[in-house]
Amino acid sequence: MKAVFITEQGGVDNMIYGEVPFPKVTDNSVLIKNHVSGINYIDTYHRSGVYPVPLPFIIGKEGAGEIVEVGKNVTDFKVGDRVVHFGSGTYAEYTAADVSAVEKLADDVSYEQAAAIGIQALTAWTMVRDGYPVKKGDTILVHAAAGGVGLLLCQMLKHLGATVIATVSTDEKAQLAKKNGADYVINYSCEDVVKRVNEITEGLGCHAVLDGVGKDTWDTSLACTRRLGTLISFGNASGVVPPISIGCLAQKNVKLMRPMLFNYLATREESKKWWGEVFELLRKKVLNLHVHKFYKLEDAKQSHLDLQGRKTTGKLLIKF
Ligand SMILES: NC(=O)c1ccc[n+]([C@@H]2O[C@H](COP(=O)([O-])OP(=O)(O)OC[C@H]3O[C@@H](n4cnc5c(N)ncnc54)[C@H](OP(=O)(O)O)[C@@H]3O)[C@@H](O)[C@H]2O)c1
Missing domain, CATH: 3.90.180.10 (Medium-chain alcohol dehydrogenases, catalytic domain)
Structure with a gap:
């Protein structure tokens, strides 16, 4: 064959x-x-x-x-x-x-x-139901929101009643993310994501950050997670996240998850x-x-x- x-x-x-x-x-x-x-x-x-x-x-x-x-x-x-x-x-x-x-x-x-x-919908759904069980009114940041997992996350989060902040690299992708449920879209190739997220959330940050980009967005993701919030790092599109010092989570009591779909x-x-x-x-x-x-x-x-x-x-x- x-x-x-x-x-x-x-x-x-x-x-x-x-x-x-x-x-x-x-x-x-x-x-x-x-x-x-x-x-x-x-x-x-x-x-x-x-x-x-x-x-x-x-x-x-x-x-x-x-x-x-x-x-x-x-x-x-x-x-x-x-x-x-x-x-x-x-x-x-x-x-x-x-x-x-x-x-x-x-x-x-x-x-x-x-x-x-x-794979993409199951990855997205397990993340928003188990990784961080999203509640109505939550604010969630989704990176690469116009991608395969990203678009499905936008749709699911909208359905669950969350406010969705999306990041993308082009204006065309921004439009698509919006069409699929994103309330705010940040072009991370030219905008300061942390600044924009702080403006949108009045300095509180997001209840959860869903990050499939990996290496390039790790610092931003941690900075955008609110106190007691959850950071889910689920992929390596830009490269593998380098080893972290666990103490970085203590500043805001952040819960960190690194899921693999097949373990669900x-x-x-x-x-x-x-x-x-x-x-x-x-x-x-x-x-x-x-x-x-x-x-x-x-x-x-x-x-x-x-x-x-x-x-x-x-x-x-x-x-x-
Ligand atoms: N943990 C699991 O079980 C599981 C299961 C499925 C998928 N995943 C992960 O989920 C992520 C998304 O997967 P997908 O299949 O839906 O892919 P995708 O999101 O359709 O494609 C990856 C996107 O990542 C963004 N990106 C940012 N920096 C990048 C870089 N340096 N190189 C390439 N892309 C970059 C790009 O969007 P912009 O141009 O908008 O930045 C790109 O379109 C991947 O990391 C994948 O490994 C994990």
Whole structure:
């Protein structure tokens, strides 16, 4: 089958589009023919070496498609089921996924919708429900608000009754963040974020700061978190946050969290709960999906260049 894989971590030129062996179905896994796969920032970390992976490695963590084979212990799924999955190796025509990482799709959810909400919506929703349970009236700062996770965060926070302060790098992204629920937008490529946040919050800062940018925004994020507030650092788009001295949290009794989505989905029950809630948000139209572009599998390299080049908004998908 065709896939995009690496034999060595590094730049986009290490991404190889070519033939790979068909994945093997184990007793507890299912084989899925992918119709749409999601592109996520984590794919760039796997490719570049920010996160270690076993080599050779087929890139991609999420896909939506139909089951074409089931392992002998599998009872919950059958051939023909339409599913979304977080199996490893989804930049590929077929993926073998452990059943714990597979969720059935209702008839009214398309493959495009499932792959577009997937990792990004679950990351956003777990953050605002568990990481910091957002309450009506809270003021929340969201960095990279026009990105995949960012736009979904804006929509969810609006739905929960929060005041949303968003940061973005261009005027076009600012407009998009506003359209998706941001009350205030700060262009962090030319404005002083801490000053603006202090003006907006009358010097109090934000109840929570949701930071997927990482290295470049760490100091700003800490400065914008109010006393007793929560700082969630959930990604490394600009690089990994350097080690911190824990005492920096004491100045305002800040709670710091560094979540990883897959630790919210460790059991079947957890997975069903979070997926169920996110599907409900989609059904209620709280989530309005914004797909930046559908890429061909052979153009996956370009998708990484676009994503890391800050040229995209919303979700990037591979269509087979
Ligand atoms: N912890 C988890 O489980 C989890 C799960 C999913 C995603 N994430 C994290 O969430 C973040 C967002 O992921 P996403 O897939 O939705 O990506 P994305 O937000 O669509 O893309 C990243 C955005 O980050 C901003 N950015 C700021 N500085 C950057 C830099 N130096 N280089 C590149 N981008 C920069 C850019 O927006 P501007 O141009 O507006 O600055 C860019 O569009 C990532 O850090 C990702 O790792 C974490």
